[in-house]
Amino acid sequence: MATRGEGRWIGFDLGGTKMFCAVVDGRHRPVASKRESVGVGGDGAEGLKRIEALIRLTLREAGLSPRDIGGIGIGTPGPLDLERGMLLSAPNLGWKRVPLREHLEAAFRRPVTVANDVDAGTYGEYVAGAAKGARTAVGIFPGTGIGGACVYDGRLLRGRRQSCMEVGHLKVWPRGPLCGCGRRGCLEAVASRLAIAGQAAAAVLRGQAPALRKIAGADLARIRSRTLAQAIEEGDEVVERIVRRAARHIGLAAANLVNLLAPDVVVLGGGLVEAMPKLFLETVREAAEEDVMDAFRGAFKVVAARLGDFATVVGAAALARDAVVDRRRSGRPRA
Amino acid sequence: MATRGEGRWIGFDLGGTKMFCAVVDGRHRPVASKRESVGVGGDGAEGLKRIEALIRLTLREAGLSPRDIGGIGIGTPGPLDLERGMLLSAPNLGWKRVPLREHLEAAFRRPVTVANDVDAGTYGEYVAGAAKGARTAVGIFPGTGIGGACVYDGRLLRGRRQSCMEVGHLKVWPRGPLCGCGRRGCLEAVASRLAIAGQAAAAVLRGQAPALRKIAGADLARIRSRTLAQAIEEGDEVVERIVRRAARHIGLAAANLVNLLAPDVVVLGGGLVEAMPKLFLETVREAAEEDVMDAFRGAFKVVAARLGDFATVVGAAALARDAVVDRRRSGRPRA
Numbered sequence: 126m127a128t129r130g131e132g133r134w135i136g137f138d139l140g141g142t143k144m145f146c147a148v149v150d151g152r153h154r155p156v157a158s159k160r161e162s163v164g165v166g167g168d169g170a171e172g173l174k175r176i177e178a179l180i181r182l183t184l185r186e187a188g189l190s191p192r193d194i195g196g197i198g199i200g201t202p203g204p205l206d207l208e209r210g211m212l213l214s215a216p217n218l219g220w221k222r223v224p225l226r227e228h229l230e231a232a233f234r235r236p237v238t239v240a241n242d243v244d245a246g247t248y249g250e251y252v253a254g255a256a257k258g259a260r261t262a263v264g265i266f267p268g269t270g271i272g273g274a275c276v277y278d279g280r281l282l283r284g285r286r287q288s289c290m291e292v293g294h295l296k297v298w299p300r301g302p303l304c305g306c307g308r309r310g311c312l313e314a315v316a317s318r319l320a321i322a323g324q325a326a327a328a329v330l331r332g333q334a335p336a337l338r339k340i341a342g343a344d345l346a347r348i349r350s351r352t353l354a355q356a357i358e359e360g361d362e363v364v365e366r367i368v369r370r371a372a373r374h375i376g377l378a379a380a381n382l383v384n385l386l387a388p389d390v391v392v393l394g395g396g397l398v399e400a401m402p403k404l405f406l407e408t409v410r411e412a413a414e415e416d417v418m419d420a421f422r423g424a425f426k427v428v429a430a431r432l433g434d435f436a437t438v439v440g441a442a443a444l445a446r447d448a449v450v451d452r453r454r455s456g457r458p459r460a
Numbered sequence: 461m462a463t464r465g466e467g468r469w470i471g472f473d474l475g476g477t478k479m480f481c482a483v484v485d486g487r488h489r490p491v492a493s494k495r496e497s498v499g500v501g502g503d504g505a506e507g508l509k510r511i512e513a514l515i516r517l518t519l520r521e522a523g524l525s526p527r528d529i530g531g532i533g534i535g536t537p538g539p540l541d542l543e544r545g546m547l548l549s550a551p552n553l554g555w556k557r558v559p560l561r562e563h564l565e566a567a568f569r570r571p572v573t574v575a576n577d578v579d580a581g582t583y584g585e586y587v588a589g590a591a592k593g594a595r596t597a598v599g600i601f602p603g604t605g606i607g608g609a610c611v612y613d614g615r616l617l618r619g620r621r622q623s624c625m626e627v628g629h630l631k632v633w634p635r636g637p638l639c640g641c642g643r644r645g646c647l648e649a650v651a652s653r654l655a656i657a658g659q660a661a662a663a664v665l666r667g668q669a670p671a672l673r674k675i676a677g678a679d680l681a682r683i684r685s686r687t688l689a690q691a692i693e694e695g696d697e698v699v700e701r702i703v704r705r706a707a708r709h710i711g712l713a714a715a716n717l718v719n720l721l722a723p724d725v726v727v728l729g730g731g732l733v734e735a736m737p738k739l740f741l742e743t744v745r746e747a748a749e750e751d752v753m754d755a756f757r758g759a760f761k762v763v764a765a766r767l768g769d770f771a772t773v774v775g776a777a778a779l780a781r782d783a784v785v786d787r788r789r790s791g792r793p794r795a
Contacts, residue, residue: 204755260620261619273720277612282612285722285724289719289720291753295716296715306753377631381716384626385630385720386625387620387622389620418629418641424619
């Protein structure tokens with residue numbers, strides 16, 4: 126039932142190092158896309174110009190003008206003011222208070238919606254990926270950090286002005302290791318790629334991980350998700366035990382989330398899961414099943430994300446559409 | 461804008477030992493109420509008759525007939541099938557599969573909504589009590605167990621068929637004490653009245669709690685919330701430390717919930733909080749503030765429930781009204 130110009134939406138993934146832009150059709154299918162590095166140097170104003178340029182390039186690729194799209198959705202990890210569509214800071218880039226919505230609405234004269242990138246990615250999996258058809262879906266994305274989100278009965282859970290569902294900062298170990306957030310024992314401090322890599326590097330130095338030693342040495346910057354996967358394949362049992370222990374903690378966090386929010390589907394995505402899908406799915410599933418209350422046992426699935434890099438752009442585009450539909454329906458945006 | 465018969469609703473609190481029924485008006489004010497013990501002996505069919513009789517008695521008290529009310533809302537702790545309005549079991553009473561909705565709809569010819577009692581109580585505080593005006597409210601009710609609920613942007617979070625928000629079973633201590641649910645380290649196993657009473661009774665036997673020893677001895681059945689409060693007032697420092705430690709765990713759980721759901725208000729209620737409001741509010745507030753992420757610090761309040769025993773009946777009545785309004789609006793009940 127889309128009217129002219131509303132059948133296509135821009136979804137934009139603004140990361141710490143790269144940008145990814147897609148035109149997404151009314152059935153959540155990307156019909157054109159472009160990637161670019163965010164680029165180093167420059168302030169937020171410079172960044173806005175680069176974002177705008179990539180959107181223009183993607184529109185050209187699709188043979189569209191701004192008037193042909195219904196709106197623009199942007200997913201980004203930085204802390205946001207959702208009400209104003211403002212990126213409060215992008216630590217990796219040194220940007221501060223970047224008025225994404227204001228700038229892009231002026232540039233394209235289309236409505237702009239800003240969302241947390243994990244929220245957008247989980248929503249993408251919900252509308253078109255691994256959680257399609259679920260009533261309630263929880264997304265957990267372990268990578269350098271651990272992101273989380275929840276779509277409850279069709280709506281993304283959010284704070285009033287900011288994103289919520291900080292699954293990476295669920296405390297899973299009261300006096301556990303220090304987390305980047307300054308607290309102790311957060312899931313992220315125990316089970317993120319950095320936490321795993323730290324333990325794996327120590328194993329390298331202890332002479333317990335010969336394969337990893339050969340591939341990456343003890344340098345955390347070189348121990349990526351795929352490096353860990355390769356070391357396990359080549360026989361580093363200690364590395365496998367370290368990864369499984371992290372996955373069990375993620376399973377424990379998943380169980381807590383099931384006991385709280387009763388999702389039908391828990392979607393696992395991110396670099397670690399993509400590199401070791403079987404290990405993560407098995408271990409998280411087992412730990413979660415063991416740790417949920419009886420009432421929820423067997424009532425949820427643990428599945429792998431399906432949309433990969435496209436999850437965030439597809440979700441951001443869908444959120445842009447929802448915002449426009451809601452505004453039209455009620456005179457105010459969806460909370 | 462209520463039409464005839466819709467300005468008044470029945471709210472019913474079906475507990476493990478007592479029943480409480482109220483007629484609630486369109487502004488969430490109880491206009492008549494009746495209490496009775498559930499009574500021992502008898503099966504679910506017998507129980508339904510007693511529930512029906514108490515509703516009739518309350519209606520009579522208010523000078524109303526069933527036709528004068530818009531519907532009936534029932535809050536109860538037993539595991540429920542929300543879709544069917546069925547109480548699956550009431551362990552204290554020995555009832556199994558009690559068709560609350562079916563029976564009461566036939567008896568009164570008014571729509572019946574069944575809800576978890578903590579959900580109903582939190583909703584009561586949200587529509588008319590300590591969380592009035594909040595966008596998102598989390599309720600935590602420490603007592604014999606620890607109940608929890610969340611009203612997110614006006615809607616109670618629920619599972620598809622069952623209640624969720626099992627805050628008492630958040631794992632706060634991975635290898636902590638055994639919980640009634642069979643798992644270990646749940647908040648309830650660490651911070652409920654039974655957990656506190658167990659530690660306090662041990663202190664009695666060690667000679668560290670002379671006041672409690674005099675009042676209640678080491679019998680857990682006699683160590684109630686008010687007993688603990690009295691022992692603290694009379695100088696049992698060890699009892700105070702035990703209670704504060706439990707409250708700190710509740711604060712830690714509250715912080716996790718804030719990081720996940722970004723509530724503006726956390727409502728604390730239940731027997732322990734009613735008996736020691738200052739101790740609980742202070743300690744939970746402090747522990748929660750210390751343990752939330754920076755983004756949420758200062759963005760939420762910890763407050764005491766205001767409606768006491770009336771929270772569940774007021775909330776149940778409001779849920780009954782919502783269900784009728786939703787059904788009318790969309791042709792299907794609110795999820």
